[in-house]
Amino acid sequence: MLLKRLTVFLAAISILLSGSWWATHAARDSWISVRSKHLFVVGNAGEKEILQLATRLEQFCDVVSHVFPGAALNERVPTTVIVFKNDDSYRPFKTSENNAGYFQPGQDVNYITLSIESHADQDSINIGFHEFTHLLINTSIGSAPPWFNEGLAEFYSTLDLNNDRKVVIGKPISRHIALLHRNSLIPLRTLFQVDYQSPHYNQGDKQSVFYAETWALMHYLISNRGGQREKQMWKFLDLVKTNVPTEQAFQSAFETTFEGLENAPSLHSARHLSNDRIQPGTETKARNEISDYPGFRS
Ligand SMILES: [Zn+2]
Numbered sequence: 001m002l003l004k005r006l007t008v009f010l011a012a013i014s015i016l017l018s019g020s021w022w023a024t025h026a027a028r029d030s031w032i033s034v035r036s037k038h039l040f041v042v043g044n045a046g047e048k049e050i051l052q053l054a055t056r057l058e059q060f061c062d063v064v065s066h067v068f069p070g071a072a073l074n075e076r077v078p079t080t081v082i083v084f085k086n087d088d089s090y091r092p093f094k095t096s097e098n099n100a101g102y103f104q105p106g107q108d109v110n111y112i113t114l115s116i117e118s119h120a121d122q123d124s125i126n127i128g129f130h131e132f133t134h135l136l137i138n139t140s141i142g143s144a145p146p147w148f149n150e151g152l153a154e155f156y157s158t159l160d161l162n163n164d165r166k167v168v169i170g171k172p173i174s175r176h177i178a179l180l181h182r183n184s185l186i187p188l189r190t191l192f193q194v195d196y197q198s199p200h201y202n203q204g205d206k207q208s209v210f211y212a213e214t215w216a217l218m219h220y221l222i223s224n225r226g227g228q229r230e231k232q233m234w235k236f237l238d239l240v241k242t243n244v245p246t247e248q249a250f251q252s253a254f255e256t257t258f259e260g261l262e263n264a265p266s267l268h269s270a271r272h273l274s275n276d277r278i279q280p281g282t283e284t285k286a287r288n289e290i291s292d293y294p295g296f297r298s
Contacts (some may be wrong), residue, residue, distance in 0.1 A: 013109070029080055029085075037061075038073045043083030045116045050083055051114070056125050057081065058134055063167050064133070068140035079110040079135060081128070090115040098207060101127040103134035110135055121174050122157075128163075130157040141241075146194050146201050148237055151214030155222060170223055176212035183209050188258040191217070192246050220264075229254075 030238040033042040034054045038061055041054040065071050073079065084090035093113065095102075099116030100122060112131040116124040133153040137144050158171035186200060191213060194200045221229045232253045239249035247258070254261055 039081050041081040041083060042046045043085070044089060045085040049116045053083060053124060057128055058160060059161060060129050060132055063159065065136055068136045068141040070224070071136045072139055076110065077106065077110055079112065081112045084113070084115040086117045087115050091254060101131045103131040110138070126157045129159055130154060135199055144237065145192070145240060146196060147214045147217070148270045150211055151218035154215035155218040170219055173187050173215060175271050177216050179208055179212045180216060185211055186210065187264050192250065
């Protein structure tokens with residue numbers, strides 16, 4: 001979730017640090033902090049969970065940041081990750097009950113917040129990867145349309161580091177696949193024009209379908225045709241960001257119409273397949289092990 005309501009968020013943080021909520025809860029909550037290469041991680045979750053999350057986020061940054069060559073974490077704006085021990089603890093600071101986590105860019109500090117409580121097939125590491133993808137997008141290309149921001153964040157949220165130090169990206173997300181089976185899809189013509197005020201981005205069931213569909217679309221664009229579709233996607237994004245009308249940009253980049261891409265057999269498959277038929281995408285060698293990040297200090 002990417003929210004632009006900076007004032008609401010800062011007000012919540014202000015209450016956390018100085019208000020009655022802090023006075024009531026501080027006595028029985030233990031807050032600890034960890035500073036890693038790119039992040040300041042603070043929370044009332046356990047030390048083990050906070051260290052694990054910090055480590056995983058640094059690994060994620062190491063593996064994924066090459067996709068965003070312009071990302072310059074820390075060089076201009078530091079990032080703070082606030083880790084709540086459970087949903088009850090996180091709830092007073094959510095701007096929507098649907099938030100599993102969120103990323104808030106800022107001029108002085110970027111914030112990521114989340115709870116370590118798991119949600120269905122989504123744990124705090126998945127949520128952290130999702131929000132960290134927003135951070136990388138924000139620091140490399142600035143603002144991006146919701147279909148791109150959420151689709152890519154969901155795509156990378158499943159990144160898996162195996163014991164043999166292989167990284168698997170593009171693993172299937174069961175809840176999205178199940179949802180896409182049960183619901184009518186948003187036409188691409190509409191999907192690409194959804195903005196941050198749209199019901200598709202903000203309202204319950206509509207939001208769930210939007211996230212599922214942008215994930216499936218991103219899976220298709222990155223995983224098919226040997227990278228050709230992904231190149232077309234970046235071209236499309238560049239054109240849209242230079243204010244070329246969406247339909248014109250789409251046709252120029254993908255060399256087809258919205259309906260033409262909707263009817264592409266492999267896109268149709270990506271949106272309707274079962275778990276066991278969506279194969280994980282790329283495997284790439286992790287460049288660092290957990291132990292390669294010695295700079296943690298509490
Ligand atoms: Zn998001």
